[in-house]
Amino acid sequence: MTPSDNLGARALITGLGGFTGRYMAERLRADGYRIHGTVQGAADLDAIDAAAHDVHAVDLRDPRDVAAAIDAIRPDVVVHLAGIANVAHGDIANTWLVNVVGTRNLLAALARLDRPPRAVLLASSANVYGNATEGVIDETVPPEPANDYAASKLAMEFASRTFSARLPLIFARPFNYTGVGQSADFLLPKIVEHYARRAKTISLGNTDVSRDFSDVRFVVDAYARLLHAAPRGEIFNVCSGVGRTLGDVLDTLARVAGYRIDVRIDPRFVRPNEVRTLTGSNAKLRDAIGELQPVPLEETLRWMYEDARERYESLRMTA
Numbered sequence: 001m002t003p004s005d006n007l008g009a010r011a012l013i014t015g016l017g018g019f020t021g022r023y024m025a026e027r028l029r030a031d032g033y034r035i036h037g038t039v040q041g042a043a044d045l046d047a048i049d050a051a052a053h054d055v056h057a058v059d060l061r062d063p064r065d066v067a068a069a070i071d072a073i074r075p076d077v078v079v080h081l082a083g084i085a086n087v088a089h090g091d092i093a094n095t096w097l098v099n100v101v102g103t104r105n106l107l108a109a110l111a112r113l114d115r116p117p118r119a120v121l122l123a124s125s126a127n128v129y130g131n132a133t134e135g136v137i138d139e140t141v142p143p144e145p146a147n148d149y150a151a152s153k154l155a156m157e158f159a160s161r162t163f164s165a166r167l168p169l170i171f172a173r174p175f176n177y178t179g180v181g182q183s184a185d186f187l188l189p190k191i192v193e194h195y196a197r198r199a200k201t202i203s204l205g206n207t208d209v210s211r212d213f214s215d216v217r218f219v220v221d222a223y224a225r226l227l228h229a230a231p232r233g234e235i236f237n238v239c240s241g242v243g244r245t246l247g248d249v250l251d252t253l254a255r256v257a258g259y260r261i262d263v264r265i266d267p268r269f270v271r272p273n274e275v276r277t278l279t280g281s282n283a284k285l286r287d288a289i290g291e292l293q294p295v296p297l298e299e300t301l302r303w304m305y306e307d308a309r310e311r312y313e314s315l316r317m318t319a
Helices: 019-030 063-073 093-110 148-163 185-195 216-229 246-257 283-289 297-318
Strands: 010-014 034-039 054-057 079-081 119-123 167-176 201-204 237-239 262-265
Touching: 010 019, 010 063, 019 034, 019 079, 019 216, 054 063, 063 093, 079 093, 079 216, 093 119, 093 148, 119 148, 119 216, 148 167, 167 216, 185 201, 185 237, 185 246, 185 297, 216 237, 237 283, 246 297
Parallel strands: 010 034, 010 079, 034 054, 079 119, 119 167, 167 237, 201 262
Antiparallel strands: none
């Protein structure tokens, strides 16, 4: 499919103002789509180029609000990114409400259209696998969520299945991913920010955990290609297929930054239900959309580090 094939087609991205949403919009716009997006409220509108998109302030928890937006947009494809995305988010009730009920409100509104979208991609999470540590995790591994965030994402998948007969659903389970613009509430941006400001020490939790880290640009490319392939009802891991410990990350950033930071273990950051190992298989994804080209982790970290250094230097010059 070329960009000209999608001219005039409407792509709805929920959570357009979020970290992934901005990259997703750029990717789908390059594919020729007209971008429509939802944001939580007026504060999120400030971070968006409203001239490049049609933006709707929508509370997913309000079914009437969602229905009105869907009736106005009538999307051809949907990428559902909106949700509570932080494992340590403190408002448990809202995590469940947004991730499960909010998704159901969206799908109910889409199912009522006289012409449903040709593809609806739902962003779940590899956290649903829980503490699966034996070998590489593929989509046949039984989910065993170890925290409320992961449990809410698995519940979202099950609730969404009730719309399978009416909507062409695709379930994506991304493993950890990062990039420029991700909040320092997340682990890798936090570490990068410390290196960028030449901090001498950093407080971390469990440093022996292993994760399958990807670049956000790789993830949105996979999402866009899944929309094109439209493998109805299928679940896909979105991952690099390579596990890296936090020690690997720290070693890489030490090379990039030219010095080694002093790591201090802070008990406040040690989560009792920490998922120890998450390394995914992307074989099924590759079979569905073709060859994959994950961005090397060092390239991603260097991109983030150089962006952060530029910001800090700019602040220092204007101080």
